[in-house]
Amino acid sequence: MNLSGPFIRRPVATMLLSLAIVLLGGVSFGLLPVSPLPQMDFPVIVVQASLPGASPEVMASTVATPLERSFGVIPGVNTMSSRSSQGSTRVILQFDLDRDINGAAREVQAAINASRNLLPSGMRSMPTYKKVNPSQAPVMVLSLTSDVLQKGQLYDLASTILSQSLSQVPGVGEVQIGGSSLPAVRIELEPQALNQYGVALDDVRTTIANANVRRPKGSLEDDQRNWQIQANDQLEKAKDYEPLIIHYQNGAALRLGDVAKISDGVEDRYNSGFFNNDSAVLLVINRQAGANIIETVNEIKAQLPALQAVLPSSVKLNLAMDRSPVIKATLHEAEMTLLIAVALVVLVVYLFLGNFRASLIPTLAVPVSLIGTFSIMYLYGFSLNNLSLMALILATGLVVDDAIVVLENISRHIDEGIAPMKAAYLGAKEVGFTLLSMNVSLVAVFLSILFMGGIIESLFREFSITLAASIIVSLVVSLTLTPMLCARWLKPHAKGVQTRLQRWSERVNERMVSVYADSLDWVLRHRRLTLLSLLITIGVNIALYVVVPKTFMPQQDTGQLIGFVRGDDGLSFGVMQPKMDIFRKAVLADPAVQSVAGFIGGNNGTNNAVMLVRLKPIKERNISAQKVIERMRDEMPKVPGARLMLMADQDLQFGGGREQTTSQYSYILQSDDLAALREWYPKIVAAFKALPELTAIDAREGRGAQQTTLVVDRDTAKRLGVDMSMVTAVLNNAYSQRQISTIYDSLNQYEVVMEVNPKYAQSPETLNQVNVIGSNGQRIPLSAIAHYENSLQDDQVNHEGQFASQSLSFDMAPGVTVEQGTAAIERAVAKVGLPESVIAKMAGTSDAFAATQKSQPFMILGALVAVYLVLGILYESYIHPLTILSTLPSAGVGALLSIYLLGGEFSLISLLGLFLLIGVVKKNAILMIDLALQLERHSGLEPLASIREACLLRLRPILMTTLAAILGALPLLLSTAEGAEMRQPLGLTIIGGLIFSQVLTLYTTPVVYLYLDRLRHRFNAWRGVRTDGALETPL
Incomplete structure (x- = not known):
């Protein structure tokens, strides 16, 4: 046909x-x-819960644990981790890749509802969740700066105007705001004044809450008109709260301004952002799944002039980061x-x-x-x-x-x-x-x-x-x-009518065929030697695969770095800020850096900061992102109590089921025995630091944050009419930045925050100035019923799969592959000798690398089986597909040898090249085998004559197709501009494999064909099948 x-x-x-x-x-x-990499949907749900003032240990035991127990029974949960810090718990659930994220979200919400009665009664709101895709990096970051407005006002503008407008831009997904918090009325109480007038903290809270209400009031109506009823029931500014009467002393009114400093501030004063040298509020913009990044960014940029026009003249809207260039x-x-x-x-x-x-x-x-x-x-x-x-x-x-x-x-x-x-x-x-x-x-x-x-x-x-x-x-x-x-x-062919190029091409072709014919005849006379070379090639393949350096994915240069500043445990927000400034100035001074943005505090904790570093275009800096990091590490000033970790931002992110780490590689210890975990974690850290294969190791090495434990004498407290709920309530009112009321505005809602004056919250001794009111109305100092004890506790409690965990992050030293680093880690951990109660495992990119390393041989085997099955069906033969597959070992040798000799690394991109080689190299064998079979069937030639004739006739198309494939891959190998690190390994693998296999398979394929043809005849004779040329028919 x-x-x-x-x-x-x-x-x-x-x-x-x-x-x-x-x-x-x-x-x-x-x-x-348009996007940098294919859309990869990692089904991840993040659950956030807050309880202001609660310690990390309390958050872990009262919030994280009940939630984790409910989430643990949801089917399809791949990994579950949580981080509990001061007043905040964050649980991250990563589901199986084939799990429907919407169905998972419904089950997560049901689990949150089921945990309602197990969570602390003092939570202002139930935990919330959101669906995230950790493989998607932000497409743009904007910054708001002003010399006039305060940070809270900038945050308000970002929240009420910019975030709403940007969310309407086609392609824009979530818009996150950081670097400050919403404006709030802050009431800072004076404990001494309260004690002097005999006023309890809870009395102040109740007075303020009752004075600021926003409730329906109804309407009036007669036969003709209707009146809406309003009242001055809401207090909007700090000055409105000062004249509030909270107590009468001997007939005289005691006003709030007499016992407190009241100001217009922000909800959370432990949160700050920056852009270059200016204080700033940041807007982090993510795209919708499947949206065109370039079109989305262009749409956002088109909106920026209009957005700038509606902002106050003193506010500047800056482009802090842009992925599109x-x-x-x-x-x-x-x-x-x-x-x-x-x-x-x-x-x-x-x-x-x-x-x-x-x-x-x-x-x-x-x-x-x-x-x-x-x-x-x-x-x-x-x-x-x-x-x-x-x-x-x-x-x-x-x-x-x-x-x-x-x-x-x-x-x-x-x-x-x-x-x-x-x-x-x-x-x-x-x-x-x-x-x-x-x-x-x-x-x-x-x-x-x-x-x-x-x-x-x-x-x-x-x-x-x-x-x-x-x-x-x-x-x-x-x-x-x-x-x-x-x-x-x-x-039509016209003899003698040829161009100069045609004559040259014909002479070259005839010469190639002549040389090939002579060498092929020699090979066919020495078949055993040729077959031996093929067997040696198989052995060399195995040896090269063992020795060639391996990594997971090539390190990308996206033009961006992510920096993490980690302070010692227990460092205050005020101490951390100047340390962050030192790092910021040092990074900004590097000649390859275009801009720096970031934030300190917030959900990351007061002793942690994040930095987004935007590099100049690669043509301007003439140095890779990784080289920039190495240079910065060498030149970065030493800052006591803090350290900066830098990593090149990658389009492909792993470890989405866990908290963001300071590097692509991390290691986790987990145990149900917290004491054992604390004992063995420092030993693992020390072992890692001794490894020359690792660098930039980030581990929690401090003894912990300082903690003051109030030890109440319950008998004395009971005698004086004080119970534990009264004690915890007064501490919550005094030290938790407690949100006690809400101000409703036409555009947003703002909180009223109450606490003691920060100068009375600087040491444990200030606890003695706080009084609790007993059931008989008597004012009782805390020192009369309790004493405090100082200790060291973790400022962050982590769980991995419901068990307590600790992690450390690291980078591979220059020139060290993931395989080499992983092997060194395994040896070091084995030498430490962890007990059975402590489980250790790789996480993030290193975990993904280990998983793919195990599956790679099966992937290649699966591809070979697929090819064999298809060819066997097409040729109606068990033998001929083996002849075609015999060409593949030479391609593997060429690819692996090229990587090894040129100092490359075998990555998933290289594996992709091997798959391509499997397809390309066997095409050449098919050209020869198919023609040889036709010559046997239709011309009656013997196998030796048919395969020799097929090799000579197919030489030109084989050389043409192979050279076309090589030249098609050559631009990949020679690429040096943006994205070259992804293209070069593929080009190297293909070109190396094609060149080596082309030379070898032109000779091994006919030899294998003859040996397998002889085997086919013997096999058919044994099973009683007549062999008619190249056809097999039952007798």
Whole structure:
């Protein structure tokens, strides 16, 4: 059956079919979103709960533990971790990748509701949750600065105006605000004045709450009119609270202003942000899932002038971080690489054929196949990203293969004197099955990735389907457009009428065939030696895979760094700020840095800060992000009590089921025995610090934060009419920044915060100045019923899977791979000898690396099995697929040897290159084996003669397709601009594997074919099957 026949006879229909493919692809291209990497949806839900004033230990035991017990029974929870700090608990749940996030969210809400009765009664609100995708980095960060307005006012503008407007921009998801908090009326009480007038803290709280209310008041109505009733029941500013009467002393009114300092401040004074050298409020903007990053950023930028216009003139809206320039540059570089690859492939075809008209035919096949792929990408909801564009770049060298095979076979018949139309029918029919075998088996290789599951399937799904789609479109084009154009564009063979290039091309081809024929004859006479070389190649593969350095993913240069400033346990907010300023100024002074933004305090704790560092474009700094980090580490000033950890921001983030760490690599210890955990954690930290393979180790090394424990004499307290609820209530009123009332505004709601004057909250001794009112109304100093004891406690309590945990983060030292670092860690931990009660495990990127390392051999084996099954079905043979698969070890040696010799690392991108090699290298074997089988069946040649003839006839298309694939990958290898770190490993793997395999398989394939053919005859004779040429039929 000749699949190409109808298309050769109907040129108009064929051209219109190709035009339809191009039009659909062109329209789809404009609809594809743009992103740095494929959309990876890690189903993560974050639950946040607060109880102002509660210690980390109290938050862990009374809030985190009840929630974790409820969440633990939800099906599909992969990891669960929590962090409890002063007044705050955060629980992070990561579900299985195939778990529906909306269904999981409903179950989380149900679990929160079920925990209601187990949570402390003093919580102002129930815990809340939100769905997050940790693999998505913010697309933009804006900063608000002003020389006039206070930080709380800036935060209010960001919350009421900017956040609302930005959320309406197409493509914008969540807008987070940091660097301060909403304005609030702060009431700072004077304990001595309260004691003097005999006023209890709770009396003040009740008075304020009763004086500031906002409730319905109804209306009045007569026969004609209606009156709405209003009252001055709300106090809006600090000055409105000063005249409040809280007590009468001997008939004289005691007003709030007599016993307290009242000011307009912020809800949380332990929260501050900055942009470069200015105090700032930051707006962190995330995109919606699947949104086009570049279009979203452009839409935001278009709105900025209008937003600036509605802000007060003293407020400046600055662009602190923008992801789009790096993404634009990366995609532009990828597109240029694609164009260069197309040009190189066309050049190869032209040089080999020496005929401009003939070279146009496969040249047309390339754009039609690539553009047609966009429509399939759109149907699958894919985006234009680094991996999908790499797939298209590599497809350039693959899609031209089919056209080359068809064109070369038709040209060979024309050179033999056959008319172009007849040659097109005959040539297309001869290679139709060959093309089907080549492409179906190649598609099987990439589609096998979709069955791997986990991170690999999620990450490489778009790459695999995009490449498979381009191959399928290429097959259609090669069976339709290519033979039709050959029938009408190629001229009949005219002897002696050749261009200089054609004559040169023909001489080179004849010379290559002659040299190859002589060397092939020698190889066929020394088959055992050739077979031995193949066996050695298999052994070398294994040895190289063991010794080649391995890593998870290439380190990206996204033009951004993330800095984490960690202060010693117990450092106050006031002490931490100047330390942060030292680091900020040092980072900003680096010549590669464009801007710095960040914030200190908030949910991160008063002794922690986060820094977002925006680097200059790579062409301006001429140094990689990792080199910038190394330079900063060397030049960073030493700050007592604090340290700065820097890491290059990555598009691909792992460890989303846990708190953000200060590096990509982390290690976790967990135990149900807290004492054992505290005993062994320092030993692990010491072991890590002794490893030269690791650097920038971030661990909790302090003895803990200072804690004051009030020890109440319950008997004395009972005698004086005081119970524990009274004691905890007075402490809560005095030291918890307690929100006691709410001010309702037309745009927002603001809190009234009560506490003692901060100067009375600087040491445990100030507790003696706080009085509690007994049941008989008597004023009793706390010192009369209790004493305090100072101790050291963790300022943060972490849980991992409901057990207490401690973690440490680290980076690999320069030149050390993830594999080497992981091996060193395993040796060090084994030497420490942890007890069974303490469990240790890798987390984050190192955990993902370990998981993929275990699955890589099975992935490669799965691809080989898929190819064998497909080829076995197509050839109706158990033996011939083995001949084709015998070409693969040489490709592995070439790829691994190239990585090893050039000092590279074997990563998931390199693994992707190996999958591609499996498909490309076996195509060459199919070209030889398929023709040899045809010669055996239809020409009656013996196996030796048929395989020799097939090798010589297929030499030119094999060299053309291989060289096209090499040149298609060459721009990847030589890339130096943005995104090069992702493209270079793929180019190196493919080029190294193709060059080595090309040299070897031209000789090993015919030898293996002959050995397996002999085996086939013996096997058929044993099972009673007659062997008729290349066919097997039952007797």
